[in-house]
Amino acid sequence: MLSLFQKRVLLILTLLALWEIFPRTGMVDRLLIPPLSAVLQTAYDLFVHGDLMKHTTLSLKRALVGLFAAVFLGLPLGLLLGGWFPRLQQAVEPLMELFAQANPVVLAHIIIFFLGVGEVARTFIIGWLCIWPIIFCSISGIHSVDQQLLKAARSMGLGRLRLFTQVVLPSSAPSIFTGVRLAAGYAFIMLIASEMMGANTGLGYFVVMSQESYQVTNVFAGALIVTLLAVATDGLIRYAEKRIVIWDAAGREDFLNLKSSAAGSG
Amino acid sequence: MAGIDSKQNNIILRWSGVVIFLLLWEIAPRLDWVDPYFLPSFSTVIFEIVRLFVSGYLGIHILVSLWRALVGLSSALLLGLPIGYLLGRRFVGAAEVLQPVLVSLSQVNPFSLLPVFLLFLGIGETAKVAVMGWVSLWPIVFYTITATRSVDPLLLKMSASLGITLKDQIFKVILPASLPTIFVGIRISAGLTFFILMAAEMLGASAGVGYLVHNAAMNYKIPAIYAGATFIVLSGYFLNKGLLYLERLLFVWQEKSSFSPSSGGSASVPAWRPGKRAAVVAATVFVLLLVIGGMEVQRVNREAADIWSDNEKHQRHFGMPVGGGE
Numbered sequence: 001m002l003s004l005f006q007k008r009v010l011l012i013l014t015l016l017a018l019w020e021i022f023p024r025t026g027m028v029d030r031l032l033i034p035p036l037s038a039v040l041q042t043a044y045d046l047f048v049h050g051d052l053m054k055h056t057t058l059s060l061k062r063a064l065v066g067l068f069a070a071v072f073l074g075l076p077l078g079l080l081l082g083g084w085f086p087r088l089q090q091a092v093e094p095l096m097e098l099f100a101q102a103n104p105v106v107l108a109h110i111i112i113f114f115l116g117v118g119e120v121a122r123t124f125i126i127g128w129l130c131i132w133p134i135i136f137c138s139i140s141g142i143h144s145v146d147q148q149l150l151k152a153a154r155s156m157g158l159g160r161l162r163l164f165t166q167v168v169l170p171s172s173a174p175s176i177f178t179g180v181r182l183a184a185g186y187a188f189i190m191l192i193a194s195e196m197m198g199a200n201t202g203l204g205y206f207v208v209m210s211q212e213s214y215q216v217t218n219v220f221a222g223a224l225i226v227t228l229l230a231v232a233t234d235g236l237i238r239y240a241e242k243r244i245v246i247w248d249a250a251g252r253e254d255f256l257n258l259k260s261s262a263a264g265s266g
Numbered sequence: 267m268a269g270i271d272s273k274q275n276n277i278i279l280r281w282s283g284v285v286i287f288l289l290l291w292e293i294a295p296r297l298d299w300v301d302p303y304f305l306p307s308f309s310t311v312i313f314e315i316v317r318l319f320v321s322g323y324l325g326i327h328i329l330v331s332l333w334r335a336l337v338g339l340s341s342a343l344l345l346g347l348p349i350g351y352l353l354g355r356r357f358v359g360a361a362e363v364l365q366p367v368l369v370s371l372s373q374v375n376p377f378s379l380l381p382v383f384l385l386f387l388g389i390g391e392t393a394k395v396a397v398m399g400w401v402s403l404w405p406i407v408f409y410t411i412t413a414t415r416s417v418d419p420l421l422l423k424m425s426a427s428l429g430i431t432l433k434d435q436i437f438k439v440i441l442p443a444s445l446p447t448i449f450v451g452i453r454i455s456a457g458l459t460f461f462i463l464m465a466a467e468m469l470g471a472s473a474g475v476g477y478l479v480h481n482a483a484m485n486y487k488i489p490a491i492y493a494g495a496t497f498i499v500l501s502g503y504f505l506n507k508g509l510l511y512l513e514r515l516l517f518v519w520q521e522k523s524s525f526s527p528s529s530g531g532s533a534s535v536p537a538w539r540p541g542k543r544a545a546v547v548a549a550t551v552f553v554l555l556l557v558i559g560g561m562e563v564q565r566v567n568r569e570a571a572d573i574w575s576d577n578e579k580h581q582r583h584f585g586m587p588v589g590g591g592e
Contacts, residue, residue: 007363095283101502105465109483192377211381223378
C-alpha cells in the first residue's frame, strides 16, 4: 500500500506524463498544447541563450520589492492600529476597506498621473495590493490574542515591551503569516497584470509578446515559470511559518485557512 | 451612556475616516493644493458618474460586466459544486491525493492563463468568461469540499437509519448543512471574479466597466477615469458588504459555525428564510440578466468588430506608450 505522499507524487508524475504523451501521439494538437519536454526545452534554451533569465529576475525583483515594502509598512501599521489605537482603528477601518477594494489595475491610470510609468508606479501598484491583507490580518491577529493570557502576563509584571514581544506578537503570528501569504499571492497576480499592461521587460511582457507572435511553446514556458515562482514563494512562506510558529501547528495544514481570511480583506 | 447614544457615537467614529478623506478630496483640488486637472474634486467625480449614468452609457457597460461575471460564476458553480461534493464525500481518499494538484492549479495566474485561453477559444467572450470561471472555480471547490466533509456525521447516520435515498440525502441533509460554508466560498469567488474581471476588461475588451475606465484614459477624459474607478471601488465594496449581510441573514441558525467569525453583534439581524416567491424572483432576475446581457454583449462586440479596423489595436495594450517602462 502506498503512502499518501507516494500517491501524490505518483499522481503528479502521471499528469506530467499525460501532458507529454497526449500531444506526442497527436491526441491533442501540438500547436495548441506543446508537450512538456518541448516546453521545458524551450524554457531551458531561453534561459541559457535568450533573455528569459533577465525577465524572470526582473519580475521576481518587482514582486519582492512590492511585497517587502508592503510588509515593512503594513505590519507596523497594523500592529499599531490593532494594539495601541483602537479608536483610530475604528475610525479608519471603513476607509481602509474601501481602499482595499480599490483595484490597482483600475487605479493604474490615476497612479500614472502622479508617479509616471516607470518602476515606481509598478512597485506602488503591487505594494498597494499587498499591504491590505497584511494590515487586516495583523489587526485581527492582535485582536485574537487570548485576554486571559494578556491578563496573566500583566499580573506577573511584564513590561509593555516584553508583553508585546513575548505574548502579543507570538499569539498573532499565525494570522500575520496568513496575511503575508495572501499578499504574496496577490503580488504575483498583480505583477503579471502590470507587466502585461505596459512594460517591455518581465514575465508578463514575455507571455503577451509570445502570444501575439503565436509562439505557443513560449507562452506555456512563461506561464509555467510564473506558476512555479508563485508556488515556490508560497511554499517558502509556509515553510518559514512552520519553523517560526511552532506553537500553533494545529490546523495549519488546511489550505482553506488561506482563503477564509481572505474574506474580510477582499 | 445610553445605548442609542453610544451606538450613534460609534457610527460617527467609524465613518469619520471616510468623511475626512472625502473632504480632503473635495478641498484639495478646489484650493489648488493639487492640480485640479489631474485630480478633479469629489463632487465633480460624482456629477460625472451621474452624467454617465443618465446618458445610459454606464448602464450598458454595467450590464456587460455583470453578464460576464454571472456567466463565469454560474458555470463555476455548476462545475464546482458537484466536484466539491464528489471529492468531499464520495472520494475522500482521492481528494487527499489530489490536494497538491488542486492547490497548484488554483495558483495558476489567471492573467498568464488568459493568452492560453485565447489560443483555444479565440478572442471572443468565451475566453474572458473561461478565465472568470477558472478564477471563481477554486474557492467554490475548496469550500464545498470542506463543507461537505464537515457535515455532522450524526445527521448522516440518523437519516441513513431512517432509510433516506441518496437524492434526498444530498438535497435534504448535506446541502442544507453545508450551505453556510459553501456560501462563504461563493462570496470569495464573487469578490475575486469582480477583481479579475475589471482587470481583464482593461487589458483587452470592447465593453464593460473596466473598459470604460481604460477608454476614458485613452481619450484623456480625466473626470471619467475617476468616475469609473470610484464606481468600481464602491460597487466592489457594496458587493462584499451585501453578500456578508445576506450571509448573516440567511444563516443565523449557523451562529456556532467556525466560519462565521464576524465579531459578535450580529444578533440583531433578523432571520430570513427565502420562500418560493423569493426563489422565483431571483431566478427571473437571473435569467433576464443573462438574456438581455447576452444580447447586449453580442451587440457591443459586433460594433467593436466594425470599428476595429479604423481603431487600430489600441485596446490591446494599456494605453501607456508601450516601451516607456524602464
